[in-house]
Amino acid sequence: MRRDVTAIVRRRGAGHDGGRPAPRRHRAHGPAIAHSGVAHLLLAVALARGLAWPAVASQAEAASLAFPAAADARVEEERPEANFGADPGLRTDGGGDPEVRSYLRFDVGGVAGRVSRATLRLYVAAGGETADGPQVYRAGNDWREADVTWNDQPAPSGAIVDDAGAIAEEGWLELDVTRVVDGNGVYTFALFPQSGDGANFHAREADYPPQLVVATGDDRGGGPLVSTPTPPPGSGGDGAAIRASVETTPVRHGDDAADDAAVWIHPTDPGRSAIVGTDKLGGLAIYDLAGEELAYYADSTPNNVDLRYNFPVGGERIALVVTSDTDTDSLRAYQVDPATRELDDVTVRPIDVGIGVAGLCMYVSPVSGRYFAFVGDSSGTVQQWELFDDGTGKVDAAKVRTLSVGSTTEGCVADDGTGDLYVAEEDVGIWRYGAEPEAGGERTEVDAVGGGHLTADVEGLAIYYGGDGGGYLLASSQGSDEFVVYERRGGNAYVTTFSVTAGAVDGVSHTDGLDVTNAALGVAFPNGLFVAQDDRNGDDNQNFKLVPWDDIARAASPPLAVDTGWDPRRVGG
Template sequence: MRALPFAALLLAGCATTSVPVAIEAPTVAATAETDPVDTAADAADDPAIWRNAGDPAKSLVIGTDKKAGIHVYSLAGKRLSFTPAARLNNVDLRDLGGRVIAAASDRADIATAHVSLFTLDTAAAKLVPLGRFPVGPGEAYGMCLWTRASDHALFGFVVLKDGRIDQVAIDLSGAAPKMKTVRSMKLGTQSEGCVVDDRTGLLYVAEEDVGLWRFDADPSAPVTATPIAKVDGKTLVADAEGLALAPSGRNGGYLVASSQGDNAYTLYRLPGVTYAGRFRIGGGAIDGTSDTDGIELMLGNFGPAYPQGLFAAQDGDNAPATQNFKYVSWASVKRALKLR
């Protein structure tokens, strides 16, 4: 071991602040990857997954290219269609009795947040635009959907870049969709990732440099946020980005967060939101992921490669090609983290 110079020893002795070290995370290999998006630099952002219960091999993955539009991919990662749209950021979808609705945060107008709605034609593997709807002042950023269990009403949550969260009621009963902002909530700083647990009616939001928060998703509920996990540099490293759910039973399972700062993914056990482990994507024939923004997870049988579920993650560095999305078997994640 080489001796340190005296000055270095002196500085080391004077140090009083320790820097948190992220907890080590096992590596899980990607099973497939999508065709790269069309535009360069920071372009791919957020995926959503539709599972074909009748024929899992024909399930679809949607992914945004926030500089060009939105893609539909096969389970093999092949791009099946592309819908041009300016500056769509996050996307989510719900299957409403056979009609699949996708909603994306629309940043084309940074002064007024919008939501773009689509129907997913699952047979043609194509998104059909339904309209673009203003939400309120500010720049739209995150987006997630909620189907209320009591009456199957559809709501969207638009996370604005300054931390405001606008809840919108989405009415699909007429010839044309209608959208109305029904309440607003607020976090202190820049936020983006969000996901709603349809079972419990709980909304989870990631405040990038602070941590994860929980709200009651019902529009009549208080707008108070409950802190559930901190950006601590060990289990979760800033920026905290995309969120996804692995539900189990009435209120159990896992909440998954993109720990973008150290290229990892952090799991929290529900309902108490306790730390359950971390993993990274890499180590296989397909390159790993880094700087991940959006993630998505859908449980169920997607065929032999994904017998228990499909996890999709944006890859911020897919060089020499442009950015894309990586697919991982949820069974492989569970095995790596020794989860039940």
């Protein structure tokens, strides 16, 4: 459906504030608009003068600034050499129609403190509604409003930032761009269509110019400009809802097939890092950071997966991936080829562990530098196997320890810095053991099902590494569709709980395996990444959801740490 975007300009009517149509309380995502008449008028004056307008902050250290677009323009596939920078309308359209995209650039300055929320606001023109609004991407800043065309438009970078969904006419559309706005700087946003039902917006030349509202400190949206609910005192941010930004291609098998994931970090180009995900009914998949499947290995039925760097084999140091194969009750080992992001099987033999394997995690001893894999089963047995080069450039293993946890266990994670092993006993809670083979069976309860913060089953575990022993232990509380965060150091004190809800992609439910990394993974995930298996992926097969770590950190109260300094690629080297 195509519309003439020039028809949207300067539509006025009776009973309007300051001679302009009163914006409706409509949004795709983000906080509700709550302008008073005075604030609305002052904001309009500030934006007309090209100034940032400070919203009234609830605390002295918190503030919100609304920045006008410094440049905006649409580009049209049908007229690839035409420039529309001076037009008063922005538009997205696609599907069976020639595609139309729009670009907006903002110059952000005067922001002090941590950005707690950033919202891109667009006024939907009369007749500009759509059943499926645009997706937002970050894009390069090397374009000029007066010159940009379809042929030389800036390329989008990274994953989808937000997705508008259905929007109504004559109201403000709000898009959450928090994860790509981290302070002062220049920001370009690209609006890409998702259907042939086009959408029209006011450009900066029209009555209601686009805005970028940046909230800092404890202000998640500001006073009269934007308002958001405040957690009750002492809540600690429990139950914070985070939105997934990327999902992987569904696994190739239906039913309960996807299970666990591990993040592999590229040695020289973090933007080319990958996710290794298990399809436990038939194979192992490799995904890029946009969620696209790069490779699939239908050689086993892997339940869990983990990896470590710098494993010595064949005179080289490799990134070693290990899986638990439920069909043969054995361990499988693979080498990552950084040039192709593909896997090579380097197992010398089927490493039969003698129990019905399910859970698996790896460990590099900070004491000896030796590499280990832990495997668990439905009886509560956990075995520790040492991994080594068999002398021919292949990987073999020998059992060095057995633990009796009590009942079904799958999720586990070992801390390469502290030497701790965490095991999830599904119906009971989380236990902390020593990870060294000589540590024995002594254990400490971290948290419990029922009387603690967990709801059975307790599934995947992962560690977010920070500097100086800091960081977090994360657990999947599968029965409540939530994730629980604990301190990594000390007694693993409870920190917060969060869930992953629908955003640019659908939310996360009933998670089995998960992984997290603090590492900066290029423009897509510059402050780390959280990955979780999703049990109910709409009408599709199960898959994995990707969430920027800084989104999780920012939602907690007080915020969690964001520390990209620790490099897992140095462990074992």
